[in-house]
Amino acid sequence: MNNIFLITKREFLTQVKKKSFIILTLLAPLMIIAFGAVIGMMFKANESHISIQVVDNSGIFNNQLKSDDKIQYEFIPSAEEQSKLRTLKSNENLDGILILPALASNNFDDLEKNTRLVVNTKIGFDTKQRIVSDITNVIKKEKIKQLGIKETQLNDLDKNFSLKTINVSENNKEDSDLAHGIKSGLSMILMYVTFMFIIIYGVRVMRSVLEEKNNRVVEIIISSVKPFELMMGKILGVTMVALTQFIVWISMSVIGALILNTSFNSVQTNIPGGNDTPLSKLDVPQIATQISHGLLELNFPLIIFVFIVYFLLGYIFYSSVYAAIGSAVDNETETQQFTLFAILPLTLGMYGSFSILNNPDGPVGFWMSIIPFTSPVAMIARIPFGVPAWEIALSIALLLGTTVFMIFLAGKIYRVGILMYGNKATLKEIWKWIKN
Template identity: 60%
Template structure:
């Protein structure tokens, strides 16, 4: 045990004393936020704005098509159709011409069939749906008016039903779109962080083992310590590095939530009051609601489950990576074995996207119980609430799987770490495992 502690200390201090570790630990949350904003910008950057000339021969749509950032409507005389079409052909006109025929005998189907949108270039799907939805809404209101209903009655018919859910087991449990959205985002962040860090730090262990093997440094090291102690020391050292980063990030996140909740809580208002507010106050109100939703979660349970499952999942997969690093001679040869570590994690991550829709569904349950996927799936479920017996069952199975994987990895490590110039096959690795 003393040797394991010494190796763990060496691996840990070697990593945390690097300037790159300090910089990344402090700046990573800001970099992740910036990356998310950049992705959002890229998604919006690919949208275009269109100016459409409206030739309404029916008279039904005059002033009823609303312009926005995506589509701008310009109403022109229907008699200018030929000139506008020619300008468009010459690439001198607007982006499109919406030609609406005359309405005959209230035949809305014929109106729809003969309505045309002329364009000179491909129009994006969002703008097309925008135009189509507005046309449909106007026709819908006209049909309802034919039935003798007033505008207020039409709005009442279109009003959605706000269904409130009450939890009879936990009366303090809140159910709102804001809280559900916060839980979904938090679940995705925890899931993605677990997935990425298990792979990143697992590969770091594998390359560290491979580097010492190729440099023949390991021959000197194992003259003083057992291969099993060396493997566990490396795994625990890198585990503490990851845990240090997580503690710093959790503290920064909770501190940020407290700051925003205090700073913007006074701006939180009802939806009616918000509608007349300036944009800055609307943003402040939204931030206040989100931070309040964040602080309403059971953080001790979420953080505790996250750390436990991350640590156990990391030890499970890093043992596998350490065994892979000891069994090969170069990075190229690792490709045939790393899939055994990556594929289960990918199944857990992509399967966990269904958790956002139904956290208590059968797929969510089994993904969070099976040890190969539970480190990722359980942390995705925990913001939504998981029964204690399921958490304990998953932990027991994961601990058993970790002990088994460490045992198997140590069998491979103690022989593979001293094998040079011999490409390990699955048959040979199986022999190493069976060797007493």
């Protein structure tokens, strides 16, 4: 046991003392935020801003097509249509001319068939759909007007129905659309982080084992410690490195949410309708405070506890597999035939968990969060939505038992494989190592 502790300590200190680890741990959250901001700026910079002149021969679109920051409509007389078309190609201040034909006998089908948009540049698909939507809304209003329905009645017909959901299993707490969106977003983030870190740090263990094996350093180490102690020391050492990063990142996230939440009350008083206001009507600071407030309303102690437990058990489980693979082969090329055994169950758990977002308590979500091969990802995806305590206890018990069994199997493979050179390991040969 003392040897395992010494090896764990060595692996941990070797990693955390590196400048790259310290910089990455502190800057990674800021880099992610900056990356998201850059992506948002790229979308913003690539938005189209076009100027359209409208020739309305029907007489129903004038003052009905409203300009905004993306599309600028300018109505011109029908007599200028031909001259504008002739100079359109060389006109750098104009992107297109929308020609709306005369409306004969209220035949809107003919109007649609003969409407043309002549452009001198390529316009985006979303811009074209926006123009189509603007025209459709005007035609819809005109048709309803002909039916004798007033605009106020039309607005009343188009009014969305807001359904409040009260969850009696959560102390009659109201589950709003914003809350569901926050839970779904948090679920996807936790799920993806767990998936990526198990693979990244698992591969790190495998490469570390493979490097020591190829350098014959392991022959010296094995003379002082047992192979099982060496394997567990490596796994636990890298586990502590990953856990250290998570603790720092979780702390930074909670502190950031608390700072944003301090301004929530003051921001909320300036929002008509408070929490019921759609996000589309809020600016960026208001959205950030709404989201941070929603996050802090979740059961964060339970979420963090479950996240850490499942990450640790899942990581130890799959790292044992990776350590066994590293000891059984002589180079990274040969690892490809075995790493699928670790990657496929995790991938199944991650992509299968997307269905959990729509139905967290469904049969797929339940069984994937119970089966140990997929539970490290699936249970973390479910936990923001709330999971019964007995399901969490059962899942942890099964995962813990399977992890101990996997460590036992990996230890038997590691004991023989770490000192094998020149022989290409096969599944049949590995099976013999396990049985002996």
